[in-house]
Amino acid sequence: MSSAATTGGKRRRPYFWEEVCSGWPSGPAEQGRRGLPAWAEHGLRAVREGLGREPGSVAGMRYLHRVELTDEKRNAERLPRSYEAEHAALTLFGLHQHGAAEPVHRPGIGIGTACHSLRLHLLRETKEMEEVERRRSDQEGGTNGSQSLLFKDTVGRRLFAVSTALDLDELVHHLRSLLPLMRQAGVGLDYTRLHCDLCDWQTPRHGRVLRAWGLQYNAPAPEGAEGAKGKSGSPPAYWAGFDPDRPHAAAELAALRSGLSEEPGTVPAMWAFHRLRMSNELRDRGALTRDLTAEHTALTLFGLHQQGRKRSLHTPGATPGAACRRLLAQDGGPDRVAVERRLGTLLTSLSADELAHHLRGLVPLLRKADIGLDYDGVRQAVRDWDDPYRPDAQSRWRAKWERDFHRESSKV
Template sequence: MTSLPSTRTRRFSTGRARPFFWEEAARDWQVRRVERRRPEFCEYIARSLRAVREGVGQEAGTAASMRTLHRVFLPDEGADLLDDAYVAEHYALTLFGLHQHAASELVHQSGIGLGTACLRLRQSEALTQSAVERRLTAAATAQDLHELAQHLQRLVPLLARAGVGLDYTRLFWELARWDGPERNRTLRAWGLQYTDPGIPLPRSGEDEDEHGAGTGREPAPYWTTFGPGGEMGAELAALGSGTGREAGTVAAMWAFYRTRMTFELRDKGALTRDLAAEHAALTLFARHQQTHVRPMHVAGNSPGTAAGLLAKKAAADGAGKSATVALHRRFGVLLTSVDVDELVMHLRSLIPLLNQAGVALDYDLLRNALRTWDDPRRPGTATFFRQRWDRDFHTAATS
């Protein structure tokens, strides 16, 4: 992605440039409301809204009527490509025009991310939950900025009809960074916003209510509630699609996260240790559970216990002492993992063996290990798990 020149970034961040057009429109609307005048736009804003709607379906920079509404400048005449920011602003302008055209109230609402907007759309019951999620997932899986804009063009009129607004300044920056590494944070923010349970996290010392709210206790993780059923295969496939991907960036997995987070962390798409650990555990469980009806989550089976049972089973099946030695060597490499990423890599090679042998694993314990293995605030944690799991291995293999 072509980064914005530093001077242009400074102009936006210091406010010395003109506000974005949708911000000007919001200011005009609010002034008229304060003055208790009829809630409508002035002639300049109304004419400009017609101009941006004319740009729908056109390439950025080709709609002459929109050029005065851009706040990102066109590149030099000799440039072969437009800046991502200019193209993003073109799409943001046209989306705002479509959204505002179908609405009776101001649609630029500061602080409302796309995930939150879709959550409100679902809560309005203007569309079914599955219909909302199909549209949000389509946007989240767009391969490039142009495809994303096409999906959003079909979504914003639905938001307008349900009376749901959107922060277009925020959307502009998300569009501008879509084809770069910041896409992951955007996706995570959309998913966490959309799945926000709306239950505030507790203050220190607060008591639990009858529903478990107010204590910070997380809902039961997926692996503890898993049971055979018609959707089992689809759910495991959805979880498996997140293997090797950053937590929160796979739309198919959004519904399966149970990690509790503050609204502020959800809203900005923070990648916390808790979320990353749950994500890794979910993808490992999906691989482990494949082809099995009996749950592969069993409390008390640490990775050491599971590997030891696997070694014992191999010896009983006639593989001999060499199989036990080989598994112990493989498990020893796992124990030397210096960080969580390396630990997950070794677990991915162990899980298929456990799956094949039908040996279960305690995923609550595993998630806790993934959460704290390389946490600098807990320097002795990895050593504790190494010693415990090594002891568990020998106990299970020789009992």
């Protein structure tokens, strides 16, 4: 068998799924599936036998593991996390590959990317089914309309279940429900990456895994492509198109508030509301960038601010300084000293995290007074506040907000 390079320069034996992929016969898809080597067929049967079984309990799978066990580890109360994760990846690969005409191990395709491709496939399939049923209904003079199944939410719901799993067993259980759909749609998965993700589940690296999945799944359409919005192809921010009268508006705001005090990109309920463009490399790494942190902060603050309000409180041009000035102008509002003290602590924030903390304290006062904020500006300010490559940005934001606060009320 061949070997593969590791990050440390050492050589390792390829994982079983990598060996199956490299040993797949060339030629037509159906012919290739029938021409699999005997060792691959035997191994695929063995890993399917491991579904629902304890790691290390299936004799036929033991030689397929590449995570080595010492006698001490084998006799320990619990097997190493990496071994349990490899068992899960092997069994999922066996289920995915079963009956597939092509190798399902696709290097570079993460869970989020695979689910994104599956969602697009099912949407196209649904549109085709609806068109066929519409034509049939027109021919038969029917009035029942389309009766096709709408798949567009199915993948998202299943990915949400996967992403909120509390342990490895629950995670694998939910992944099993996705794999038959992926196989039917011809969507593959990078099982080496999946093995790494399973190893990192419920560890300090858990957030990176979730962030990568969410960024991949919610990747916006490329600029200029069908579905891209805006003059430059950038989709507008969620708050810019928010309609309080939408049927699910309250549920959407609750999803945004669930991200308060959480690490950006790690809240599956919020994934659908991000509009950030990011390179594929950063998405795949689950990178925690300044832009992602700023958008997350603005989304959670907007969810808190908009709660229970009948009009959109995203108000272009309304800076925190201008909003505090309007707060003073209202009858029965807080006294000037209290407002000046709150704005002062906001303006003297030393970091973006501190700025977000003080904004979170201001927003409930503005909501109570029905005063809006410019969330495009909030996002940009949080993004720039402590950026070492923009050393003058913080002072510019401070000066603008303070100037807006002291402006004559008639001009606010």
